[in-house]
Amino acid sequence: MLYDRYGGIAYGLAFRITNDGTLAEDVVQEAFLSVWRQAARFDPDRGYVRSWLLTIVHHKAVDCVRRRAGRAERGLPDGPDEFIATRGRPEEIAEWSMEAAAVREAVQRIPDDQRRTVEMAYFEGITHVEIAERMGVPLGTVKSRLRIGLEKMRDYLHPKVME
Amino acid sequence: MIGAYALDALPPDEAEAMRAHMASCATHAGAIAELRAVAVRLHALVGETPPPAALRSRVLAAVAAEPAASRDGVVTPMRGTRLATTGASDARAANARMVPTATTSRRIPTYAWGSIAAVFVAAIAGLLVWNIVLQRRLDNRDSATQLAQRLERSVPLRAPDATSDGGGTVVFLPDERRAVVLGDELPALDAGHTYQMWEIDQQSPVSLGLMRADASGRGTAVVAFDSSRPAILAITIEPAGGSTQPTTPPILSAQPPHAL
Numbered sequence: 001m002l003y004d005r006y007g008g009i010a011y012g013l014a015f016r017i018t019n020d021g022t023l024a025e026d027v028v029q030e031a032f033l034s035v036w037r038q039a040a041r042f043d044p045d046r047g048y049v050r051s052w053l054l055t056i057v058h059h060k061a062v063d064c065v066r067r068r069a070g071r072a073e074r075g076l077p078d079g080p081d082e083f084i085a086t087r088g089r090p091e092e093i094a095e096w097s098m099e100a101a102a103v104r105e106a107v108q109r110i111p112d113d114q115r116r117t118v119e120m121a122y123f124e125g126i127t128h129v130e131i132a133e134r135m136g137v138p139l140g141t142v143k144s145r146l147r148i149g150l151e152k153m154r155d156y157l158h159p160k161v162m163e
Numbered sequence: 164m165i166g167a168y169a170l171d172a173l174p175p176d177e178a179e180a181m182r183a184h185m186a187s188c189a190t191h192a193g194a195i196a197e198l199r200a201v202a203v204r205l206h207a208l209v210g211e212t213p214p215p216a217a218l219r220s221r222v223l224a225a226v227a228a229e230p231a232a233s234r235d236g237v238v239t240p241m242r243g244t245r246l247a248t249t250g251a252s253d254a255r256a257a258n259a260r261m262v263p264t265a266t267t268s269r270r271i272p273t274y275a276w277g278s279i280a281a282v283f284v285a286a287i288a289g290l291l292v293w294n295i296v297l298q299r300r301l302d303n304r305d306s307a308t309q310l311a312q313r314l315e316r317s318v319p320l321r322a323p324d325a326t327s328d329g330g331g332t333v334v335f336l337p338d339e340r341r342a343v344v345l346g347d348e349l350p351a352l353d354a355g356h357t358y359q360m361w362e363i364d365q366q367s368p369v370s371l372g373l374m375r376a377d378a379s380g381r382g383t384a385v386v387a388f389d390s391s392r393p394a395i396l397a398i399t400i401e402p403a404g405g406s407t408q409p410t411t412p413p414i415l416s417a418q419p420p421h422a423l
Binding site for chain 1: 164165166167169170171172173174197198199200201202203204205206207208209210211212213214215218219221222223225226229317334336341343345383384385
């Protein structure tokens, strides 16, 4: 089923962001439920399922972190289910492996300040304002680092995995 | 701002404003969809973590308790955020299916709306644009077909004798001179040992790096491998840290197909 395939990735991401096993479990459960609820409205394309699931995991994990910190709660997007068995086709796993290697390389290629800013934004669950405070740089700098960092990664990844 | 939005790093009010803007601005929606496609891939920096065993049954029970969703009013967005392994014609077909049916809004279950509606609409708008961008690229380069073809070069990892455990697959990527090694059911090793991969030709073996197996015996690695040369890819068990030359016989090996 879908869980067997993506549970480890989803839990890994949720745990990385929340740093809390119980919260991470809640996030994963809610994310799979969201995917299941909206399954009917999408073509159950497996590559897409993964992206969609992990987008939801990220949203929900960020929400958990912010809620825990006493901040306002946001509404979240919810989305197919194709509870597919096992680990998947070798070719598909190969794609993911290639993709993961390319992503790691892309992250290493962007300047340190952009990388740290992007990683803080994605993994810490904090807002750009808080990132600016933590890093001691103007908000505008954080915004441009995030955009330029992602754009550089996109330009590196496009010919490799995103085309 | 679009970078922060793509990374879920905007405060709720600003995120809401951005979603509203995206619903009517195809330029920003497209740009954000592209950056989101990058952002979601950042999970690769974390990798998989085996969840607690109880979580599986918990998720299954929660799903079982949900009413089944209707398959009516299918919308097919999102192809653009995945790797393009389908051909250009498939991408076009996907685009053709992306138009919501006239009855979609009536049939979507009520629980799907409410606070998520704006987010959803904005996301779809962005992904539609991104899909079109992707299709144009596919039309221009036909790279997806090429990728699909080269991904067919998968070969089983075989043990030299029936007594060895483990197996798996190697996908050879001749264009990139790389290979993806997917080990399955690899025996657990103690802390003093590791799996090491080798390119073995008629001369001395060349190390391709180490591979770790997870608790379920699965290991994955991307290695440099020129499959146009006569060589095999082999895996041995070596002392922790690896060896400069194999010190044990291969437990698994794979030979690139001739056609490469």
